[in-house]
Amino acid sequence: MNLIFMRHGEATDNVREIISDKEIYWFTLTDEGKKVVLETLENLNLNIDKIYVSPLPRTIQTASLVCEKFKN
Secondary structure: OOOOOOOOEHHHHHHOOOOOOOOHHHHOOEEEEEHHHHHEEEEOOOOOOOOOOOHHHHHHHHHHHHHHHHOO
16 A cells, blocks of 8 residues: 655645634635646656545645546
């Protein structure tokens, strides 16, 4: 079994340097964050069986990009 841990891409709170647990559910990936996730996925050539993700929008967006790349 191989485990891969991937951090979400750059999010709007990262760019604005916001550290707050009150607004955390509203932050999404930036265009740059999406770009870096897609570039990272280009270097992976794996079979992925399961993806576990937190309920935060930025992590769901990142997982969606992974799912698109590894549709199988």
